[in-house]
Amino acid sequence: MSHVLDDDELAELELHLAGLTAEPSLAVRLAHTHPADGVPVELVLEDRGGTPVGRLVAEHTEARDGVIVVRGRPVAGRPVEGGVARGRRARPRRAPVLALDGLDEVHLTQIRTELADLGAGARVVVVASARAPERETLALLDRAERVLGGSAPVELLVLPSRADTTPLRREALTRLAAGARVVDRCTGVAGHRRGDGVVVLLTGLSGSGKSTVARALADHLLRHDPREVTLLDGDEVRRHLSAGLGFSPEDRRTNLLRIAWVAGLVARHGGIALCAPIAPYARVRAEMRELVEPHGRLVLVHVSTPIEVCEARDRKGLYARARAGEITGFTGIDDPYEEPLDADLVLDTSEVGVEDAVRRIAALLG
Structure with missing residues (x-):
């Protein structure tokens, strides 16, 4: 396996x-x-x-x-082929190490002084988070090389994005130096700040107001958040990403996992992805979370508008057709909606206006 x-x-x-x-x-x-x-x-x-x-x-x-x-x-097994600066990964050898995770507060004169104190053969190791945007890690490496001007080799150490990587970082640097001196000038693992990449998954019944809130949230974030915002609209996803899929439980699962995969890529590159599918099954939502969370946070919003309100808003007449038996497997009628127990926010749009809903979600995004 x-x-x-x-x-x-x-x-x-x-x-x-x-x-x-x-x-x-x-x-x-x-x-x-x-x-x-x-x-x-x-x-x-x-x-x-x-x-x-x-x-x-x-x-x-x-x-x-x-x-x-x-x-x-x-x-x-075989060496890893892809990824950021794979060929520049630091490897253990007996040589002094100066570790940095940023250059904003460590000036050129200080770096050169540190390297001179470390002696001949010293190297600079840039420490980055595994979940840092690739562009950010490469920019840090390039800047370190420009600052040093060839006076010392620059290598890369990538650490997992734990809450506290300090003990792991110190152990890894000690082993990298293989007994030589280590100067650790890291302030933390740069590049994985709270709020970098995030996926907002709005789930609820058809007509609950998910799409309306998602579109309003996208407009708000485009004006007030520097991150790129991608709205994965349900109809567009069905037309372009999931063409040919029906509405059987397995086809629904496939559609949702495709949405999660694309949203995870957006988060991986530091953006915000907004998704508003029905996503009725707890098991599939858990699978979506598994696809997203290696790349960024998932914020789960349960749009809990009662079915009576959803039916009254039914512009497409889908509920009426489901009640009449013309549509089968319709969520809330003859197919269950499993309410999430792990939602970060619960919104009933029959009680909460769109602007208030947007404000509440935006407050969770950091």
Whole structure:
């Protein structure tokens, strides 16, 4: 069985395989759709391009927070091919290290002084987050090279985006230097600030007001937020991304996972994706979360407008046709809507106006 590593998992695998962590095992998270007793003894670990970059021999498996966590010892496979500055990854060798995660507060004179103190052969290691936008990481590397003007090699260390990477960073830098001196001038792992990439998933019955709120939110964010905003409109997605799909449970799932995949790419590059599908099933919403969260936050908004109000707003006459039996599998009539228990915000648009709804959602986006 294979598992595609998310950004954090890939960063942790590379730390393991480079000998930059004392932790003997690696943990990966599988979708909970895999039965616990069906988890294999060995996983093939793939990067996003499908390259088998390692294997994981499972030692412990447990269900946790809606996923299956498999922990074991990683074994090297083929080198990772894609990703930011892959060929410039730092590797252990006995040489002094000056670590930076930004250049705003560390001036050229200070850098040169530090390097001179470290002596011949010193190198600069730029520390970045696995979830940092690629453009930001490359810009930091390029700027470090310009500042140094060739006086020292510049290498890259990528760490997973944990809340506190300080112990891991210090351990990795110590192992990189292989006994030589380390000067750590990092203030934290740059590039993964709160609010960088985010997906807003508005879920609710047909006619609940999801699309109206999403369009108004997009207008608000385009005026007041510097990030790029992408509105994944349900009809446009059906027409361009999911042409040919019907409305069976499996086709609905496929459509929603496609939406989540595209939204995750938007978040990965620091943007905001707004999605307003019905998304009636809890299991599929959990799968959407699994696709999004390796790249950015998912903000789940339950638009909880009562079905009576939704029917009264029914401009397309869909509820009436479903009541008459002309449409089958219609959410809220002969197909269930499973209300989310993990919503970040619940809005009833029969009680909350559009402007107020937009204000409440925008407040969650950082």
